[in-house]
Amino acid sequence: QHIACIFDLDGVLVDTAVYHYQAWKQLANSLGFDFTYAQNEQLKGVSRMRSLDMILKWGGIEKSEAEREALASLKNSWYVAMISKMTTDELLPGSLKILENLKAIGAKIALGSASKNSALILKRTGLTHFFDAIVDGNEVTTSKPDPEVFVKAAELLGATNKDCVVFEDALAGVQAAIAAGMYVVGVGETENLPGAQLVIKDLSEITIAELLALKNQ
Ligand code: B16
Numbered sequence: 001q002h003i004a005c006i007f008d009l010d011g012v013l014v015d016t017a018v019y020h021y022q023a024w025k026q027l028a029n030s031l032g033f034d035f036t037y038a039q040n041e042q043l044k045g046v047s048r049m050r051s052l053d054m055i056l057k058w059g060g061i062e063k064s065e066a067e068r069e070a071l072a073s074l075k076n077s078w079y080v081a082m083i084s085k086m087t088t089d090e091l092l093p094g095s096l097k098i099l100e101n102l103k104a105i106g107a108k109i110a111l112g113s114a115s116k117n118s119a120l121i122l123k124r125t126g127l128t129h130f131f132d133a134i135v136d137g138n139e140v141t142t143s144k145p146d147p148e149v150f151v152k153a154a155e156l157l158g159a160t161n162k163d164c165v166v167f168e169d170a171l172a173g174v175q176a177a178i179a180a181g182m183y184v185v186g187v188g189e190t191e192n193l194p195g196a197q198l199v200i201k202d203l204s205e206i207t208i209a210e211l212l213a214l215k216n217q
């Protein structure tokens with residue numbers, strides 16, 4: 001099958017958003033402020049340093065470059081402590097099944113994530129072996145909505161961009177996939193993911209047959 005699938009990690013395959021939220025909240029609280037659930041939504045798919053900059057702005061706080069590096073490391077140490085205890089129970093609905101079914105038809109599978117912690121998360125949740133290529137925050141210089149992460153993933157898979165289907169829960173990720181000329185399946189709410197060819201609530205809502213039809217239309 002001439003189909004290659006590129007999966008975002010947080011919010012598509014695994015439920016790590018709650019841990020990012022807890023760790024950022026703890027950091028903001030330690031600096032004497034808080035942020036809302038709606039603000040937290042804006043952090044999805046956004047890199048660690050950009051997330052920190054947004055949070056500091058919400059708190060009306062300015063920090064030097066060195067202080068920002070230290071704060072980002074502190075947040076990450078709390079986050080890593082949390083994800084180190086993750087289990088396969090934290091896979092989102094349909095993740096395992098779609099990966100198994102794609103493997104069964106010989107489709108190529110890549111990860112395209114902004115996270116620098118993807119290796120640990122994949123290991124803890126037992127997903128590592130499904131991936132023919134892994135591109136995450138350690139490999140890219142420009143973050144989503146720049147298409148770099150998905151373009152690199154396609155290159156590693158030996159697939160042309162138009163043969164790739166990207167699964168994304170963040171608007172920046174949907175925009176990145178469109179910029180790469182790929183098909184996008186949004187995971188979440190339609191109103192949050194304009195531009196996606198199809199939006200599903202979670203991966204249990206799509207079959208391989210539907211996926212092939214989407215790509216061939
Ligand atoms: P880390 P994704 C993104 O992962 C998350 O959605 C975002 O909340 C996080 O800030 C970013 O990874 C960086 O993560 O701090 O672990 O490097 O959705 O692109 O898989």
Ligand code: MG
Pocket residue numbers: 008009010011012044045168169170173
């Ligand atoms: Mg995501």
